[in-house]
Amino acid sequence: MNKPFIFKSEFWVPQYTGIKVYSIKEFIEALKIVDEFSIFYHLYINIFNYHNLPTFYNNSFSYWLYKNGHFLLAEKLSVIDPLEYYDLEELRNVLVQTLEENYNPTEDKSGQEAFYFSKAEREIIESVDVANNLDKFLEGIKKSSINSVFYHLVTSRIENKTLINDYSAWLTNLGEAKKAEKITKLDVYSMNLYKIKNKIIKILEEKE
Amino acid sequence: MIEEYIPFVGEETIEELFILSKKLNGVKVLHVNSTYKGGGVAEILHRMVPLMNALGVKTDWKVFKGDKKFFSFTKKLHNLLHLGYGEKIRSEEIVHYLKITYENFKEIDTENYDVVFIHDPQPMGLVIKKLPGQKWIWRCHIDTSSPDPNAWNFLENFLNAYDVCIFHMPEFVYERIEIPTYIISPSIDPLHPKNIELSQEEIFQTLTKFGIDPEKPLILQVSRFDRLKDPFGVLSAFRIVRKKYDCQLAFVGSFAEDDPEGEEVYKELLNLTSDDKEVFVLNLPPDSYREVNAFQRGATVVVQKSLKEGFGLVVSEAMWKEKPVIGSNVGGIKRQIIHGITGYLINSVEGLAMRIKQLLANEYFRKEMGYYGKERVKHRFLIIRHLKDYFLIISKILNSKS
Numbered sequence: 001m002n003k004p005f006i007f008k009s010e011f012w013v014p015q016y017t018g019i020k021v022y023s024i025k026e027f028i029e030a031l032k033i034v035d036e037f038s039i040f041y042h043l044y045i046n047i048f049n050y051h052n053l054p055t056f057y058n059n060s061f062s063y064w065l066y067k068n069g070h071f072l073l074a075e076k077l078s079v080i081d082p083l084e085y086y087d088l089e090e091l092r093n094v095l096v097q098t099l100e101e102n103y104n105p106t107e108d109k110s111g112q113e114a115f116y117f118s119k120a121e122r123e124i125i126e127s128v129d130v131a132n133n134l135d136k137f138l139e140g141i142k143k144s145s146i147n148s149v150f151y152h153l154v155t156s157r158i159e160n161k162t163l164i165n166d167y168s169a170w171l172t173n174l175g176e177a178k179k180a181e182k183i184t185k186l187d188v189y190s191m192n193l194y195k196i197k198n199k200i201i202k203i204l205e206e207k208e
Numbered sequence: 209m210i211e212e213y214i215p216f217v218g219e220e221t222i223e224e225l226f227i228l229s230k231k232l233n234g235v236k237v238l239h240v241n242s243t244y245k246g247g248g249v250a251e252i253l254h255r256m257v258p259l260m261n262a263l264g265v266k267t268d269w270k271v272f273k274g275d276k277k278f279f280s281f282t283k284k285l286h287n288l289l290h291l292g293y294g295e296k297i298r299s300e301e302i303v304h305y306l307k308i309t310y311e312n313f314k315e316i317d318t319e320n321y322d323v324v325f326i327h328d329p330q331p332m333g334l335v336i337k338k339l340p341g342q343k344w345i346w347r348c349h350i351d352t353s354s355p356d357p358n359a360w361n362f363l364e365n366f367l368n369a370y371d372v373c374i375f376h377m378p379e380f381v382y383e384r385i386e387i388p389t390y391i392i393s394p395s396i397d398p399l400h401p402k403n404i405e406l407s408q409e410e411i412f413q414t415l416t417k418f419g420i421d422p423e424k425p426l427i428l429q430v431s432r433f434d435r436l437k438d439p440f441g442v443l444s445a446f447r448i449v450r451k452k453y454d455c456q457l458a459f460v461g462s463f464a465e466d467d468p469e470g471e472e473v474y475k476e477l478l479n480l481t482s483d484d485k486e487v488f489v490l491n492l493p494p495d496s497y498r499e500v501n502a503f504q505r506g507a508t509v510v511v512q513k514s515l516k517e518g519f520g521l522v523v524s525e526a527m528w529k530e531k532p533v534i535g536s537n538v539g540g541i542k543r544q545i546i547h548g549i550t551g552y553l554i555n556s557v558e559g560l561a562m563r564i565k566q567l568l569a570n571e572y573f574r575k576e577m578g579y580y581g582k583e584r585v586k587h588r589f590l591i592i593r594h595l596k597d598y599f600l601i602i603s604k605i606l607n608s609k610s
Contacts, residue, residue, distance in 0.1 A: 013600045014391040016378045052583045116378035125227045145220035
């Protein structure tokens with residue numbers, strides 16, 4: 001029998017790491033050593049913080065590069081979808097590699113606007129809502145905050161070291177593979193979380 | 209009272225706050241600042257403290273008392289930390305600071321609390337009373353990124369006794385800080401008279417009362433009369449705009465009776481604009497919340513052309529009212545405005561003039577930016593988020609091993 005689904009939610013508060021950089025060279029060196037929850041903060045939490053706005057870029061690394069005139073690097077990093085990774089160290093390596101492959105030291109400048117590395121201090125809470133079947137699951141999703149949706153769709157994957165989000169994993173075990181697949185395909189990196197939540201509700205309500 | 213926020217943040221967010229607050233069951237929290245009235249810190253605490261209690265976290269607020277000499281020193285200290293220059297600290301001022309701090313020891317009981325928030329430098333010395341097992345947080349509301357070294361040395365004597373400190377943004381943090389540093393933006397209260405919904409009739413009546421034509425585009429800057437807010441730069445930009453656009457400009461602010469510099473700036477502005485019927489320089493009483501609210505809601509474009517700024521929450525207040533905001537690329541303004549999305553960040557009088565014209569010419573831009581501005585404030589700069597951040601910090605430091 002499928003284990004009950006426990007609805008959780010997540011909060012975070014940024015802690016400044018004290019690492020401030022001005023040039024691309026410094027940025028790459030910092031990225032190699034910074035706490036992995038700093039990468040989490042600037043890539044994943046950034047999705048949450050700006051999900052409802054049509055920002056130029058979805059992660060704060062790209063936005064900083066763009067603001068300082070490094071358009072190519074901004075684009076190269078912007079296409080890296082953090083949802084394709086569950087291992088922050090692997091993601092760190094991809095980011096560093098992408099920067100090193102495309103970095104032109106002659107175009108690097110000092111004296112530009114600084115980048116401040118922060119990291120996320122997280123707290124996970126459990127709600128009283130538990131689902132044992134599809135109806136209860138749908139009810140729980142309807143009552144979920146976007147923090148909760150974000151936790152189950154995005155950050156639980158990092159905790160569980162899997163590319164499959166919580167919702168889809170549970171639905172698959174319930175025998176709802178099609179619904180699970182549809183939820184997996186939702187583009188959280190590019191879409192508003194309210195819309196994502198509504199799409200999940202719609203998928204769950206569909207009769208197949 | 210917490211339920212009153214459901215229309216703004218949703219029932220599920222409030223429910224989650226209750227769950228989070230249960231983790232702090234039995235914890236006693238104290239906030240200490242140096243005034244009950246006036247200024248952003250007191251304004252937030254007036255709401256924050258009852259909300260923390262309503263969520264079951266026993267919270268008190270006490271005010272540190274000082275005399276004129278003490279506050280004139282802490283004002284100087286503030287300027288030295290924020291601007292990085294000014295009249296040097298004298299040794300007798302330090303002696304007086306310590307004397308007043310000791311006097312407050314008797315008045316302010318900090319012993320019965322698990323977590324103590326000390327706001328800004330004035331009550332900072334109270335940390336001498338810290339007991340083993342207690343957690344003390346220094347909540348700094350000013351930009352100390354490039355302080356006067358002597359002023360910083362003075363502050364550091366106390367700072368290292370704290371467990372953590374909190375700043376509005378990483379850009380405000382001085383690089384010599386060694387204790388853990390958290391980043392929490394300040395917030396606005398949607399239920400405060402300056403942010404509540406107003407009827408169109410009240411907005412019209414307020415504008416008309418001050419001689420402003422509610423049918424004609426209005427550019428607005430709400431700020432103290434202070435050179436650092438660059439009202440003269442705003443006026444220059446307005447004069448460029450006026451060559452092509454029929455519009456009005458209002459400066460809405462106030463100066464205290466004991467603020468000669470404010471009065472000087474106010475009078476200078478009045479003199480410069482005395483023959484211009486489309487410019488309004490309005491010195492309002494400090495508690496004119498509904499009037500300021502009406503001005504912000506009645507404005508076409510809101511500007512904030514500060515030369516240096518703390519956080520500048522007036523930007524979020526205008527964004528909450530769905531106004532496009534053009535602000536200088538300084539301090540907390542650049543954290544609130546997303547350039548090209550909720551307004552524009554500018555670096556000069558010319559930049560300001562160009563962006564005002566762009567917005568006056570395009571109603572679609574104004575509406576779109578206004579919509580996204582409100583969305584941004586709803587998610588990032590409302591008091592409920594601020595409350596949640598405080599709960600998280602309390603939970604984190606009480607569970608930390610150090």
